[in-house]
Amino acid sequence: MSTHKAIVTTAPRAPLSLLNVSTPSLQGNEVLIRVEWTASTPLDMHQAESGLLVNHPQVLGDSVAGTVVGVGEAVEGVGVGDGVFTFTLHAHQEYILVPSTSVGRIPPNISMQEAATLPDNFVTVFHTLTHDLHLSLPWPKPASYAPADSQTGFLIWGGASSVGMYALQILRFYGYTNVIAVASPGHHKLLGGYGARKCFDYNAADVEDALREEIGVRYVFDTIGHLDGSVRPISRVVGMGTQVAVLLPVIVVDAREEGGPVYEMDVEGCCEWAEGVGVRGVRTYFWAENAFFKEKLQAEIMPALLTSGDVKPNPYRAIEGATMVERAQKALDVLKGKGARGERLVWKVWEGEYDS
Ligand SMILES: NC(=O)c1ccc[n+]([C@@H]2O[C@H](COP(=O)([O-])OP(=O)(O)OC[C@H]3O[C@@H](n4cnc5c(N)ncnc54)[C@H](OP(=O)(O)O)[C@@H]3O)[C@@H](O)[C@H]2O)c1
Known part of the structure; x- marks a missing residue:
């Protein structure tokens, strides 16, 4: 052997x-x-x-x-x-x-x-957008395709994370034009190039006020899943009708701290959400339950979007x-x-x- x-x-x-x-x-x-x-x-x-x-x-x-x-x-x-x-x-x-x-x-x-x-986060983005936020990402994408809700506000919290960078590019490819992102200022130019209409600094004292002024954010993709760093701030800015997808696990205490990390899997229960907000915790490892993606996502869709340069x-x-x-x-x-x-x-x- x-x-x-x-x-x-x-x-x-x-x-x-x-x-x-x-x-x-x-x-x-x-x-x-x-x-x-x-x-x-x-x-x-x-x-x-x-x-x-x-x-x-x-x-x-x-x-x-x-x-x-x-x-x-x-x-x-x-x-x-x-x-x-x-x-x-x-x-x-x-x-x-x-x-x-x-x-x-x-x-x-x-x-x-x-x-x-x-591989992991390209798959994570397709899985989250379709399975948890219920977007339609048709493949092959018809030449004239534009989603009915192309102008809908979309917030990527954690635009500079690996998941966030793929999410911005894949949303742009599918015609979403009103996507905003939260990241450190040093990444804002790069994220603008990936399709973010506007970027916000998550360390700025007024970031939550600034986000509340962005009318009509209907979808939030929390690509960080940190209780104090993303989940709680998001819960304070979203309202009735917003759909929020949070990557699990929710980090309650960071790995680097004494005594080791603490994680939470209950995104609905870990903080208070306004009435009418839909919250889901994302588990990419179930992505292959979608038979179409199981066959096409890695073998066909990913190479095609890389070859065309739609996704870097x-x-x-x-x-x-x-x-x-x-x-x-x-x-x-x-x-x-x-x-x-x-x-x-x-x-x-x-x-x-x-x-x-
Ligand atoms: N459940 C699932 O299926 C699944 C799948 C994939 C990933 N995940 C989880 O998702 C998380 C992200 O994964 P990743 O690989 O994309 O991470 P990553 O690339 O390592 O993320 C690093 C980035 O996170 C950003 N960041 C850190 N704290 C932030 C905050 N409070 N607000 C906004 N941005 C913040 C930093 O942005 P700046 O440089 O702008 O400061 C940094 O560039 C991880 O916890 C991972 O385990 C879960």
């Missing part, structure tokens, strides 16, 4: 470790990917710090950019040698096996590092380190220190030969 290297948790808040795990065998419709680059994300931090949904030792990570090194006999449309990305659990290892419908081919205008910024990958920072475990640990430490701002942290996984 062959094995390969993986990065695993060992206990909550303990250093990451290297483990040899079995390399799975290919079957029917599966694709074996050599993982070249991956990203470290807040979910990894939540899991490493609190043990949220973790059985130690657990391989973290959910975004892969790599090269196909094997395909099952039933696979069509993707072949050995193709550069691909995929959204999958346990991404922080040298090889990963996934169904062929869940890989997208990396277009020539996108690097492996950029591709590693994509997140800016990224490559985390250096002598070994795989050092790179993984450094990335986690940067996240814990809230050091990833308007960028995705990516790191090299494969460090072997390139002859297979």
Whole structure:
């Protein structure tokens, strides 16, 4: 049986470790990917710090950019040698096996590092907008398509987060023209280029008053999910008829604080909402229950929007380190220190030969 290297948790808040795990065998419709680059994300931090949904030792990570090194006999449309990305659990290892419908081919205008910024949050945005905010995002998008509510006010709280940057671009692609965003001032120009009509500084003392003056915000996408940093402020500015989607978990106490993080999953109960506000907590891991997206989102929609340039990958920072475990640990430490701002942290996984 062959094995390969993986990065695993060992206990909550303990250093990451290297483990040899079995390399799975290919079957029917599966694709074996050599993982070249991956990203470290807040979910990894939540899991490493609190043990949220973790059985130690657990391989973290959910975004892969790599090269196909094997395909099952039933696979069509993707072949050995193709550069691909995929959204999958346990991404922080040298090889990963996934169904062929869940890989997208990396277009020539996108690097492996950029591709590693994509899968989880591109999927998160489509899932949230359709499943939690009930928008219609038709695919293929008809040439003359414009949503009936294209002028409807849309607030992205956390425009400079990875999710926020993809949300702005995908809403622009679908014709939403009245999207405002909340982010640090240093990102406002970038977010304007992604389609934000106006940006607000969430650290400004008058941000809530300024947002209340934005008449007709009908949808709010909270891409941060921090009780005091986003959820409570949003609850104070929205009113009757507004639909709010909050990315779970709600962070009550940050990971970097003494005693470890505290998370909450009840978005309705964690603060007071005005009557008539609809609030939902987002769980992207159910995205594949939508059969159409399961087949098309990664294999077709993502490569098409990247090729056309309608969606640009997140800016990224490559985390250096002598070994795989050092790179993984450094990335986690940067996240814990809230050091990833308007960028995705990516790191090299494969460090072997390139002859297979
Ligand atoms: N439940 C799910 O299915 C799901 C899926 C995906 C992500 N998530 C969660 O969603 C959150 C965001 O993920 P991500 O990968 O997009 O994060 P990220 O890219 O690491 O977010 C970093 C950005 O957050 C912004 N930020 C921090 N506090 C803020 C606040 N109070 N208001 C506005 N912006 C703030 C910072 O913006 P500035 O630089 O402008 O200060 C920073 O650039 C994480 O907690 C993650 O676990 C959940």
